[in-house]
Amino acid sequence: MVGAARAPRLLDEVRRVLRVKRYSMRTEHAYVGWIRRFVLANGKRHPRDMGAAEVEAFLSTLAVQGGVSPNTQNQALSALLFLYRQVLGVELPWLDGVVRAKRPQRVPTVLSREEVARVLAQMDGRPWLLASLLYGTGMRLMEVLRLRVKDVDFDRGEITVRDGKGGKDRHTMLPRKLVEPLRREIERATQMHAHDLAEGFGAVWLPHALARKYPGAAREPGWQYVFPSARRSRDPRDGTERRHHFDDAILSRSLKRACRQAGILKPVSAHTLRHSFATHLLEAGQDIRTVQELLGHKDVATTQIYTHVLNRGGLAVVSPLDRQ
Incomplete structure (x- = not known):
């Protein structure tokens, strides 16, 4: 129950910092969603007790098992970097171990x-x-x-x-x-x-x-x-x-x-x-x-x-x- 009680307080602080920095509501919803998924994927451990290794594993899982697009993976990365840098005041080392989602070569749909x-x-x-x-x-x-x-x-x-x-x-x-x-x-x-x-x-x-x-x-x-x-x-x-x-x-x-x-x-x-x-x-x-x-x-x-x-x-x- 301790871990479950921590998450809402953390997310409230994330929302507060996002609003202080004037992020859009769309970005707020997206970032809070990714941070919640990250916490749940790691057994509700507080992000302060985790670091680059857990972030790398989470992002790699999105690409390898989740099959997400590069844009989706980048959004998740941005959310976690915001969490650590702006909310927790922790600077993560460069995430070299992340398996990047492959960007497919597609031409846009165009109407005549x-x-x-x-x-x-x-x-x-x-x-x-x-x-x-x-x-x-x-x-x-x-x-x-x-x-x-x-x-x-x-x-x-x-x-x-x-x-x-x-x-x-x-x-x-x-x-x-x-x-x-x-x-x-x-x-x-x-x-x-x-x-x-x-x-x-x-x-x-x-x-x-x-x-x-x-x-x-x-x-x-x-x-x-x-x-x-x-x-x-x-x-x-x-x-x-x-x-x-x-x-x-x-x-x-x-x-x-x-x-x-x-x-x-x-x-x-x-x-x-x-x-x-x-x-x-x-x-x-x-x-x-x-x-x-x-x-x-x-x-x-x-x-x-x-x-x-x-x-x-x-x-x-x-x-x-x-x-x-």
Whole structure:
């Protein structure tokens, strides 16, 4: 019973440190889950009584017996490093003994232009606008959902992506077809914000230290989400009642339903629309460096994966049969 009583206290401390350091709720859920699995896998021993050997064994088991992907294994490693470094104040030696999960060489799933049109034709309302933004701008799902009103520039025809992957800001285009729908969405978000203010609420969550640096910004219209949730809810981090952004699960269900109705048999997710955005730009002759900047890739090698899925057959080579 002693070990069972320790785990909740440890996890509460993990949550506290994660929230102090302003990690997202998604990261918090993931990290707490991995730390719990690590403790249970070692007979509920406290992590202070373990070290590099147990971490190496746990991560290797994930790869060898669990068959997890490299990304999943890296997430587990990040969670345990956070536990030891940030919570327990222990610096683990370099984990040379970890058996790394093999990264499979896969090309991304891409829809054709005609397939994208068929899918979007089956959608309407906010899911349609969100899916259209994913395909029309190349943004990641959470970048679209966390978009703030102030970062949509109608005059310049561009969208600023704040704190993207790797903590970088970047610009992408604002499709002309989405200008009016986005104007209406922002007007709706502004009205909801005014209603919240009138009821004594209206303070949106701000990232990192911005809430301390700009104490009044959370109530300003420009900082509100373009796609706010339909109702307010309590933030589990501090108990504050506020309006979060649109639920990604709603978009996921709508997208799957649209693909089914459109007769698309490929496995499609929100990220598939980003893949399609990049591939179709390259098909149209756009410079790969420009596509790299629009996607926010650190290395052009990441963007080059899309040159292998251009609509020109296997490996982008014309079959000799078609030359006869």
